[in-house]
Amino acid sequence: MRIGSVKFFKRLILTVVALMILIPVSTSIGLGVEVHQRGQEIGRLSGELATVSNELLETQLSNEKILATNQKIAQGLRQDSPPYQSLYPDMCVEAPVLYRDMPKTVYLSFDDGPSSVTEKNLDILKEKQVPATFFVTGANSEANPDILCRIVAEGHTLGIHTYSHKYDDIYASVEAYLEDFYKIWNYVYETTGEKPTVFRFAGGSINAYNRGIYQDIVAEMLRRGFTYYDWNVSSGDASKNITALQILHNVTDYIERHDSAVVLMHDREDNALTSSVLAEMIDSISASGYRFSRLRNDIRPVTFAYGY
The missing domain is CATH 1.20.5 (Single alpha-helices involved in coiled-coils or other helix-helix interfaces)
Structure with a gap:
């Protein structure tokens, strides 16, 4: 093609x-x-x-x-929630974020005051430049408001013991405990301008009167931000027929068993023997290498073990 x-x-x-x-x-x-x-x-x-x-x-x-x-x-x-949680809504303080440990420290604490014995103790503590903690009761506080103010002004911790110190009444129920506590707590606050953040149970946190409700009371008080302190060294100054020398040795002979010691003493009118050996007690403890401090609600508490 x-x-x-x-x-x-x-x-x-x-x-x-x-x-x-x-x-x-x-x-x-x-x-x-x-x-x-x-x-x-x-x-x-x-x-x-x-x-x-x-x-x-x-x-x-x-x-x-x-x-x-x-x-x-x-x-x-x-x-x-238990109804008592709504009682006294103003009775609360700022809770600690964590507890602090203070090695080689002694916390001197006095129950049941204030009284004229408290003033003698304050004089000694001021002279020795030692801070302490005072767990006060209602009737004695109302009778000595100026001593409450002095405790705060001189840098000590003012804690709550009870208002009435009547075991049958305050441990009748959680509500009864809160009512008693609030009465003295509010009085201290109105008198000194300070809100106490620490307390000590009458008879200690576990006793024959509160065994049925102590856990509920502890839980409620912790919920409100308070910290309670028992003790691991007792002066024995509430015992009958005790001598001043026995009070001294009950403290100084047992301090070294503890790295952190909370010492139980009393400052009622009938506790003059305690005041008579307080200066010597402080000197002996200092010579053992311990320092003194006051309890606050961020100090790791010394408490009794829950046995029942």
Whole structure:
């Protein structure tokens, strides 16, 4: 077939026409395949989106259920809370974040004052530059408000013992304990401008009168931010027929058994023997390498073990 012949041009025309038909068809087929593939991808992504949406919805519903459950629990706890927790809402102090340990430290503490004996003890403590802690009672405090103010002014800790010191009354119930405590706590606050943050149970935290409720009292007082202190060294000065020398040795002979010692003494009117040996006691303890400090509610408490 010669180039330029009629047959040649016929074939050329047929070829061009064929290409004009095949190219769009091929392109359409390719586009169709791509569209199909894209459609499948979109379908897959749509399925994943639906799954994620369902999971988010389930998570939201789950969180809402948890929140609702927590609210019910909280409501139940509020409903189950003992009624005495609502008593005396102002009787609370800032609770310590953690307790501090003070090695080789002695905390001298006096119960049942204030009285004229307290003033003698304050004179000795001032002379020796020793801080101490005084757990006071109601009647003696009301009779000696000036001594309360002196205790605070001279840098000692003023703590609460009881108002009435009547075991049968104060340990009749948690409510009874709170009522007694608030009476003396509020009096001290109004008299000195200081809110006591520490206290000592009458008879110690565990005794024959409070065995049925002491854990409830402890929990409630801790909830209000207070810290209570028992003792690990007793002077024995509340015992009958004790001598001044025995009081001295009851303290100095037992201090070295403890790295941190809380010493129990008393400062009622009938505790003059304690005052008579206080200066010698301080000198002996200092010679043993101990330092003195006062109790605060961030000092790690010395407490009796719960035996029942």
